[in-house]
Amino acid sequence: MVTNNFEYFAPESFDEAAQLLAKYRDTAKILAGGQSLLPIMKLRLAAPEVLIDLSHVPELSEISSNGDGLTIGSMATYYELSQSAVVQKAAPAIAEAAGQVADVQVRNRGTIGGSLSHSDPAGDMPAVFLALNGAAVARTRRGTREIASDRFFVDLLTTALRPTEIMTQIKIPVATGKTGSAYSKFENKASHYAIAGVAAQVTLGSDGTVTAARVAVTGVSSKSTRAKRTERILIGKEPTASVIRRASDRAAAELQDDLTEDIHASGEYRSYLATVIAERAITAAVERAR
Template sequence: MYPAKFDYVAPSSLDEALRLLSESGGEAKLIAGGHSLLPMMKLRLAQPATLIDIRKIPGLNEIRVDAGGLTIGALVTQAQIASSPEVARALPMLSEAAEKVGDLQVRNKGTIGGSLAHSDPAGDLPAVFLAADGEVIARGASGERTIRATDFFVDILTTALEENEILTQIRFPALAPRTGTAYAKFDHPASHYALTGVAAAVTVGDGGSIHQARVAVTGVGVKAYRAEGVEQALTGRGGDALQAAAERAADGVDCNDDIHASAEYRAHLARVFTRRALATALERAQA
């Protein structure tokens, strides 16, 4: 199917993009890599009157690591993340998730900003963003604000971003010493979207027990979520607690049930891949 007719503009500054966005009265949409928006437009699930292409805006395409952590511009592509040695060192689960997104063509176009702003229930990067306890910087007409990962994903395809805001940066805090991270995914064989994807960050304490665990699951519910039951079951425990803790990966979640997988199967996958992600993260924390 062809998309409905639309106008196209490509502003060269953030201020210009924000002006165009607020003048559109809600009828415009930002486009970055276009690999989520264009399929929706072709299916006529989205019919924006104007596309505001943000790819010419300077300053949104950098990866930076400092003592505070990792900062990634909204326009950095999944391929850039997957191939960045800085990202691999600072946050291995982000490299692993980015390299598992779709295929090379998708990764060459898809951006981290678009991946988070779209809040696809089967997207990979939302799970990593949650498990890393990251935050985004959003720019609107009245200035900048920070939104924490735990407040960001609201519902299916819905985030805490306002209609007239542009996501400019994603920040991931530096990992505490003796922290291991991992991303484990069971993907759809055709699209490679996550039927289940689990991001885990595990910090071990001096005695070798788990001091803190953050676990986030995608592909299972309407949006990516933190598996708090799993996290609680691991705190203060050793590696022998992984199996029982992972059993809680889909607790309280209304699991998606569609032609790709039943709700019951998704819950099962969530438990299995939570155990695998945790086992790898713990091993790395102990190395």
């Protein structure tokens, strides 16, 4: 288990990191915890010539909230997210999902920015990011842009980040009114990745009907994906058990042509599990909204 040779940089500021990335571009990889990258390098499935380690850039780990919402530094670890009072209050689904990632060792090292940028098809964070309508702040030396979660995940292990961009922050808009979020997963007993994971955010109006709903599914197909049919069934209705059931039944409806199949679960079973897990996540989100 020896990686190919690579050059290692540990910049201490964003500017320094961005300069390095601008210099090395495609031959470089950002090291943001390394819980996926280092194993695949050791397996020699990836061989970047340069690693730019962001763990020495202090401002990238900051977590804060204000009237606009929650801002999470891309280098915040799963452990920090699962323990953060700010996160637990503003976006409990993030804390809930972060606490379920892999094991203690991984949670101590792995970061939310690393997870989102990697876009593992069974990652927990991408689903939560989608459900909470987050945005990724992508910076280069020259400027900054925000990428909405809906445009962020492009394909298997592929995101909308450009080669010279570094994700510095994740922004989660403040939830208005009676809003609740939750993450539920059925995990692979070996890797603890999601066989099916569902994140849900539900907002209730004063009459108790659903005014907004975002539901995202991970583990079931090549990337985390919104379950828009599920959302549409929920919106405008009182979220009774039968409505939630009916909505959850469509959780994998849009994924039927792209179901993951492997030794752990057939596509059919993943698709089925998505509906069960969606029901659990939506039910919990609704309870939190009330």
